[in-house]
Amino acid sequence: MRLITLAIHTYDRAMEVKQLLENEGIQTTLQNVNLEQPEVSSGVRVRIHESDLPLALRIVENPEIFSHEAHPQSTKIPLRSILVPTDFSEHSLQAAVVAVWLAASRNTDVTFLNAYIDPRLSGMVQLSDSLTYGIADAEDTIKFVNEANKRMADFVKRIKTMMKEGKLPVVRCLTSVVEGVPEDAIIEYSKLNSPYLVVMGTRTSQRKEKELIGSVTAEVLDAGHFSVLTVPESVDAKVKATPRNILFFSNLDQEDIIAMDTLYRYFSNSHAEVTIIHIPQRRRFTDKAAGRSAIALSEYCRKTFSHFDFQTVPISPKTAIEELRTLQAEHNYDLLVLPNRRKNALSRFFNPGLAHKILFEADIPMLVIPV
Numbered sequence: 001m002r003l004i005t006l007a008i009h010t011y012d013r014a015m016e017v018k019q020l021l022e023n024e025g026i027q028t029t030l031q032n033v034n035l036e037q038p039e040v041s042s043g044v045r046v047r048i049h050e051s052d053l054p055l056a057l058r059i060v061e062n063p064e065i066f067s068h069e070a071h072p073q074s075t076k077i078p079l080r081s082i083l084v085p086t087d088f089s090e091h092s093l094q095a096a097v098v099a100v101w102l103a104a105s106r107n108t109d110v111t112f113l114n115a116y117i118d119p120r121l122s123g124m125v126q127l128s129d130s131l132t133y134g135i136a137d138a139e140d141t142i143k144f145v146n147e148a149n150k151r152m153a154d155f156v157k158r159i160k161t162m163m164k165e166g167k168l169p170v171v172r173c174l175t176s177v178v179e180g181v182p183e184d185a186i187i188e189y190s191k192l193n194s195p196y197l198v199v200m201g202t203r204t205s206q207r208k209e210k211e212l213i214g215s216v217t218a219e220v221l222d223a224g225h226f227s228v229l230t231v232p233e234s235v236d237a238k239v240k241a242t243p244r245n246i247l248f249f250s251n252l253d254q255e256d257i258i259a260m261d262t263l264y265r266y267f268s269n270s271h272a273e274v275t276i277i278h279i280p281q282r283r284r285f286t287d288k289a290a291g292r293s294a295i296a297l298s299e300y301c302r303k304t305f306s307h308f309d310f311q312t313v314p315i316s317p318k319t320a321i322e323e324l325r326t327l328q329a330e331h332n333y334d335l336l337v338l339p340n341r342r343k344n345a346l347s348r349f350f351n352p353g354l355a356h357k358i359l360f361e362a363d364i365p366m367l368v369i370p371v
Helices: 011-023 050-061 090-105 135-164 182-193 205-210 216-223 254-267 287-304 317-331 345-350 354-359
Strands: 003-009 028-032 044-049 082-085 110-116 173-179 197-202 228-232 245-250 272-278 308-314 335-340 366-370
Touching (some): 082 090, 090 135, 272 287, 272 317
Parallel strands (some): 082 110, 082 197, 245 272, 245 335
């Protein structure tokens, strides 16, 4: 098999590259540039088999991803990092894949967050119970932490393997493992670190119905005050990272402009068709006034958000879910967008928001934007 020159370096640097490539299974040969007088050679050729060139280029261009050396982890998410909460399941892996594609297109990184619950504290605690622990308890806690960190390392290794194989673009991956209830940990972490976007995996609608009570994603949507992209486990990750056919739920007020601007900033590199629909929540509009407002909104959006094309579709509040199913069958939307007003805990319990309801109904990625 023909050998080709990948790069020419000093001897020390060539040895580092050779070690890096061979760690990934690429046979590497070093050769002095000046074969007649190698003792005075000004450089060393790093030579590999021609068939290994694509992987070798990814490795040398992104040594921080492929190096086996330990890198210090940041204790704080960079300002524009994409946060991916994970329980190490297949549907959270799918969300991670979407997040990587998004991060690559926006020149940012991805942070994976896992929250674990100490089994000793997961049951009911009586008021009379003592919360003091001995040495054995401390050793158990260390085991829980080590196990969570090991599972996180294995999860990130799967992502990096896909990067090495060329199935995913290469981005920097950060991790954080914390103790706590998952939804509370996600909300608190996001408050402290202000991620660019939170990407969360969901199951199919049939499986979500069985998990209606206690859904972490639903709790985060209802209580969080940051943008969340939900990713069903059945989607095509690369396609969904660049949506082409978007359904936007409008409130017909100024907050729609804020939400549309946020959507545009996330996907301004995509040319998309955006359908604006309005589901009346109360009788503050007549049908005619609502129609005029929807048209005015779409005209404003056409002038302001040039990469998107807009149209409006009326929806009846009594048959909204059925009409949404019909629209999806006709247009095959690949992203739903909902401006989401935060409610207090009592309101969320007795009257969940539209985002919560649609989460359990649709198997379509959904971007929920707080307004």
